[in-house]
Amino acid sequence: EAIRLARGVILREYISDVERLSDHLSASMRQTQISQTLQDALARYTQAIPNVRFPWGERNLTEAYRRFLAYVLHRLRQSLDSGGVASYTSEEFSQDLLLVRVSLCANNGSRLARSFVDPLLRKLRSFGFHLHVLDIRQHREVHAKALEAIEQDRKRNRKQENSFGPQQDVTETLRTIAQIKRAYPASAITRYVISGTESEQDVLVLLELAKRNSVRMARSHEDPGVMPVPLFESIASLRRSPEVMRRLWQHPEYAPLLDSWQRWQEVMLGYSDSNKDGGMLTSTWELYKAHRELHHTADDCKVKLRLFHGRGGTVGRGGGPTHSAILAQPPGAFSGQLRVTEQGEVLNWKYSDAVLAEWNLELMIAASLESLLQARTQHADRQARWEEAMEEMSELAYALYRHDIAENPDVLEYFEQATPVNEMDAARIGSRPSRRKKSRKLQDLRAIPWVFGWMQSRHAVPAWYGVGHALQQFAAKSVSQQKLLREMMQNYLLFSDLIRNVELGIAKADLAIARLYAGLVRNPALRKRVFSMLEAEFTRTRTMVMRVAGQRQLLGRNRVLARSIRLRNPYVDPMSLIQVELLHRKQQAESGPDLEYALGATINGIAAGLHNTG
Template sequence: MPQLWKPANWSDRLAELEARTGDLKEAPLRRDVRSLGMLLGEVLREQAGDAFFQRVEDLRLNAIRRRETQAEGQQQQADALMQSTVAGVHSLPVDEAYYLTRAFAFYFDLINLAETNHRKRRRRSLQLHNSEAQRGSLRGTLRAMREAGITAEEALAYLSRIFVVPVFTAHPTEVARRSVLFKRRRIGEFLAHLDSIPLPDEEMQDLENAVTAEITALWQSDEVRSRRPEVADEIKMGLDYYEVSIFETLPRLYEEVSAALASEYGLTLDAASLPLMLGFGSWIGGDRDGNPFVTPQVTREAIHEARTRLLDFYLTRVQQLIDLLTTSAQQLPVSDELRTRLDNYLAEIRVGEDVLFGPRFQFELYRRYLACVRARLLRTAGHAAPNADSLEASLAALPPYCSAHDLMEDLSVLRRSLAAHRGERIAETLVDPFLLLVRTFGLHLHTLDVRQHARIHRKALEECSAWQAGSNENAVEIPQHLSPSTLDVLDTMRAIQEVKASCSPEAIRQYVISGAASASDVTAVLWLARLAGINPAGRDGDPGLMPVPLFESIEDLRNAPEVCRELWTNPAYRELLASWGNTQEIMLGYSDSNKDGGMLTSTWEIFRAHRALHQVAHECGITLRLFHGRGGTVGRGGGPTHRSIYAQPVDAFDGQIRITEQGEVLNFKYSDVVLAERNLELMIAASLDALARPNARQPDGHQTGVLEPAWESAFDELSSLAYDFYREQILHDPEVLQYFEQATPVSELEHAKIGSRPSRRGGKMSFDSLRAIPWVFGWTQSRLLIPAWFGVGHAFTAFLQKPGGAELLREMLTEFPLFIDLVRNVEMALAKADLGIASLYSSLVPDAGLRERVFTKLKAEFERTREALLTIAQQDDLLQNNPVLARSIRLRNPYVDPMSLIQVDLLRRKRALVASSNGAASPELDAIHRAIAGTINGISAGLRNTG
């Protein structure tokens, strides 16, 4: 086989990488996809035989023919093609169906890697053309601000208000195993290296061989877990991204900010002089709402593991400084400040400098000083010295760092000395990035949020009040006759108290209250915290423990402003607010509000709550920080980052924002340094854009974010129409839930071993017990994506029938960011959905009458939504204005479809087997479970969603 990546000439390859528009810029992606597909085919033939490869090809070609026939309007022939393919799949043994699924899933793994590599490629291309700053980039946002008349001083003031905190969560966690993710990253690294110009033939062949070997290794590995992951596994997976990308990304990102300020405003600020714009958080190991496996001990371990990872990284960086910072006192002196601090360290261990170091680092005082810093870090990390005679053992008497401030001061002393003695370049290159990392991560890496449901707290409060009136300072003996849930709450509070008494009390700052509905839900947490010996007030380096109410249902979102007014006007609570810098964090739930009221109403009520909460906060003199609980899919608040942040209400954003990063998107966003940098830049740039609103200062005032009265009235009406329709047709129709259980693979979540958390809160499935994640998961896997669009079509259609309705909605689609975000997200979901495949899933419902009634209803609303959206957008087709996404979906569908057909057949086989064996376990059932898990993995990879 000729070399797949070898160009005809290297000039053409360079032109592709530099191309800004047209087919030329997409040529490298097409080559990667084609080459990876050919290598996968080679591996399949080698590993499974020519006959197996031919079956894969037959399935793929049938899927393509069905799509083409359907596009030509020949639905009957398309249905016949699908039925013949289903019959062929049904004749296969389970293990062969499983391996066919694996083949298609592997194709998507490789295609996703190719698309990821192309995103990195396009980012580099943009960086080569700084004059073409795009909206969404920092440079583009700053340019818009400058052109709108915002001065350099104002721009810096805006930038100093930005603080973005991505919060990693495990649910629904990445489907693939951790070891598989590592193998994928290796292939991604090889692909990136193939873009090097020029490459000798031998090196290119070696890279191609390496890619083939990794594909082979992937094929021979179990791509899904044989056991459900434990929380400890999820903790490790979340922490991996710091080492994979984030530690390296941050200094580069701040350098990009500096370069953008220099380019657009002529400001020369180094990264060390910039305001801190990013922090990180996690729920993994702290989110116990409905997850019995997140125990107080797990929370302790999560904090310990994060701290250990960070300190080990710091130790590596300090050792790097020791290795590189070889400046000699015979060449340049050090500052008196550094010399004094070194002498003080030596005095603490009572060993003379010459005795301690001997000939080691004789004139290299920076290295001697850093040896002391490293010794303190070793003590902080709890590492023992390797042997009694070593330098580290002699320095082990130095005290550990008990605050990040102490470590920063030691590093700052080093930096000042270098800067004062012609070492500014060295300081900028070696010390400043380290200082930035310590400023960002402290000694704890990220804040771990603890989360529990309000009803659990209410029960605990009721039980505890019988034996304890409360104590503001001292913990009390806990009687063991309390219920298990109450004991868990109190044990959790004790674990928090231990963290607060440690050297990193900032490791836990927020306590999130799911299902918050009243001010008493917040004060209950404060009472329980004090009972366990926690002082919620911030003091002496401890930021305190802030209860964060999470408003999830439509009703709770509507009541949130008055609940917070009651809270913020309470004199006792005002004292706590003062200790937190008069700042309050509130969390808004996207997933549950969507399940409760549908896509359109959820979007609008979150917007209204956001705006009203800021108004109440302003009246009460409170700085409000909102925590947006977004998921990865549209049905759970997902969508393009910049567009969603910019869609926040005008004058209801102070620059601080926390956003959940769900497990399903972590690998997509943080698996590589370039991707992580782009994702974090997007969040900073979008926040700056939403805060400064440069569009509002331009003469045309295009998409300023200002909500016109007519638009608000229209949104109110649309929301009311959608809400009533959604509640009547979905929540209040018991047949829908019955259909959902039977026509989707939602019940397979427990066998798919995706995450540690149960899919529902115990008992028989109901809309109350069913979590939002499996609700979205089931509809996504069955290719209907109901949560992302149901009710929208009904509301749009009714509004379009009003005089002037179409014109008003088109005006909103042109000018109002929230409506733009809503419509484009719905459009994307409609494009990913497939009624033909969904009808096949509906055949799993045994009751023909129920099947027909529900599917007919869902299909009618789908068609209504599609038609209304195209009418408003004045388009002939979905994604007409987003050809890149349209092409990606069009190319993916023929590869997703076979896995859907196999999944339906496996579900049918499983149900027949369970019925015939009365649910008894068997090797055959285990094999089906494994195969179904494979289809879930493959469809998720194909759609780039799990739920």
């Protein structure tokens, strides 16, 4: 349905564009000639397509451009009415426009070509007949279970149509992909993201499933194919990702596919899950190292790598200013192409207004150009020292985060009672269930509700926990270590971007309101243990961030953002108080549609006020 609607939107846009183009191309053949190739194309259309409506008159034979574009409009409308792929393709549309352009340029119409034909050609190159590309995404475990079940069915001589469970979901998805590529522009689906990738076998399993369901993965002249996009999410998988990709790229079954894609490969890096797994500092550092080593591995294997950054709107999910994030990439590890995720609310804030949309795109392009042009050897003499410091601080932060948060059963119980995470499914604001499985383990909770719950309850734990401890322990060793931190803040883009993002997360947190949410925890001893632990690390992190940044207050160097948060908080705080009361009522077994509606309203209101959901 999404593909059908998108196709209709872009075809109607092209129809309007060609109508405007026809308005401008009023030149008569009595005044200027057209190219012979355009004359021949017009003659072929006249012979092949009867009953065409000519907006400028059927007997108007001298305005050749308008007459030719009438046939183009006819074919576009036919494609729109067909609901699927008709006889007119985006490539044929492009060729028709190029015929018009070449004819104009050859007959003193270059300005008309630049002003009216070129913008339409650029739009067509960008959007084709599909408008947008849909990514398919599924977890590796689902693929593995599906293939295993299919093998068992085959041994029992049971038809695949009679199967149920994971294999049915995966089979239906793959068959739908094949059907869509036959019925709609094949460019509408070109990537299949494999969540939780741990080894090259996870990709090969998908290839086998695709083969069994007639999905062509390799690129051809008519079809760009479907590229598997491994998504590395946990800290352990990020560390293994370069060698996993090396083995995949060298695998005899995968090499022909890679060649068909002209040696391009997309790899996705998971910011939110790595944060949930290892904390803010370790996630940032491991993503940076994986980014760099993946590019080195790709160079060794003669692969053109494009990284897909699974960044969210909130700092805890890799959010923050995109411009500085692009500049903070490893030196020499940017190919000029990248993909980033933008959350729903971020789309609204950044792109709903044309001026803001242009400004945000300019920032991204400017950062990309600057990243390509910056010297690879900049600060090379000090880079090794900075990386050693990051490695040491990452180990300190990781140890504390795993002990206090990830492996602490008290925290999960506290989190489920002191945040509205369990209301996420009821409020219907997530695209997927909060948990991958029905277990109560932290690893089965998706990263989005994890960040969502902490942000809604004003703790913002994923944005800062462990950072203060690491900075304090590192700085306490010597005065030279303290100077090194200040040096890194001034010259090391990765570190300064990290500190600024942590500072933003702390500024959005409010421990006074978080304490009210903590009051929802039914076990007083557990409540005190966890909140005291969080409060101590929050205070430590705030102190160390301001010390390293050389500031007396949070956001001291970003007064505009500080003022924005200061103005928003008086409107957000009452909604937080109302939400705490509503959650308390729900704990007391009160229920009903009015309560659910009010809770949903507070969730949306707080998310809008903080400019974060999860």
